[in-house]
Amino acid sequence: MKKTLVALAAVAATSAFAQSSVTLYGLFDISYGVTKSEIVGNPSAYRKTTGLQEGTTAGNRLGFRGVEDLGGGMKAGFVAEVSMSAITTDTFGNRLSTSGHTDTNRTAYATGGAYLGQNSYSTGGSSQNRQTYVYLTGGWGELRAGYQYTNMYTVSSLSGYLGGFEGMSGSDVAHTWGSAGVGGARASGLTYISPVFSGFKVTVQYGGTTNPAFESDNGSLGTNQNKRTSVLVDYGNGPFKASVAHTRMKTQSAGGVTTTPALTQVGASYDFGIAKVMGTYNDGDNDAGVDVKSYQLGVSVPFGAFNVFGTFGKSEYSPVQSGLACYTSTCSVEDVKQRQFGVTYTLSKRTMLYVATGTTKATAPSTLDKKATDTRFGVRHTF
DSSP states (O other), rough: HHHHHHHHHHHHHHHHHEEEEEEEEEEEEEEEEEEEEEETTEEEEEEEEEEEEEEEOOOOOOEEEEEEEEETTTEEEEEEEEEOOOOOSOOOOOOOOOOOOOTTTTTEHHHHEEEEEEOOOOOOOOGGOOOOEEEEEETTTEEEEEEEOOOOHIIIIIOOOOOOOSSTTTSSSSGGGGGGEEEEEEEEHHHEEEEOOTTEEEEEEESSSSSOOOSSOSSTTTTOOOEEEEEEEEEEEETTEEOOOOOEEEEOOTSSEEOOEEEEEEEEEHHHHHSEEEEEEEEEOSSSSSSEEEEEEEEEEEEEEEEEEEEEEEEEESOBBBTTSSSSSBBBEEEEEEEEEEEEOOOOOSEEEEEEEEEEEOOOOOOOEEEEEEEEEEEEOOO
């Protein structure tokens, strides 16, 4: 009898573990390189930084995934990620600053406050820096709630349309141009992902910005009320892949002023076998007469375990209006040009070596041009 009970308990335990599981995963990217920033024509503003850096190909992280089989084709699960920094002091994010500003979100500023672009990799230690959400999934699709990637970041950085490394100069601006004003890379909210029909998949999001309470009191508390709506359509058929996303942010300020900035993104890639081409195009407006446009194009060519890549892009505001509040702190940046080249070498399924160099140059009216150059070699390991 005792043996029978033990056997039944073992079977029950095995069944329980088979119905639910938790997976630990992570990514570490460490490189050594040289970062140079300068204001063209102003030798006193030249700055050079040499040493260890991180987050070139992706942000360092530690994460947990859990899933439970609910039966009838239904599953419940969660994703929780925290950022991990291997460098005690990280000042490599301020690529175009001479003020010594340390920015853990790796935003790139030009001297004088003109905003150039945003790289959403972070080095800090809060779970809010990365995804944290729960979900239900079944034959009807998937429903997520929590802090998660936005449709904008899915198109710009996660879908394979970016030809370079967004964690360094040369591929850090054009693909995310305009997205900060309509929600950024990650935000709190609800997401519905449809099943795939004839190669098509639809993702609908409703939420706000990085503030968890996206419908906050905009009267007595004096805070803004942000409501973000976004629709993403993905298509995949063999070597061809394409995505279109439209995101709108309705913001009502404490003073009662309502704005509805919007951003439309298009991304596509085609794998010819001997080479893969990819690119993105962004087109948005800030609801105040200022348009934002950008594009980036890239190509990668495999040679066994080696992969050679190159990318270039351009971003601009139109018309140029210095001091006008728009997607970020100012619209004084006329245009930003970027280019990047590199080589990766796959050591294994989990480990990759890389070397890359890139340049980002900003031109603003009535000011000197600003230029940043990165050269790095490093290793990326996932587990």
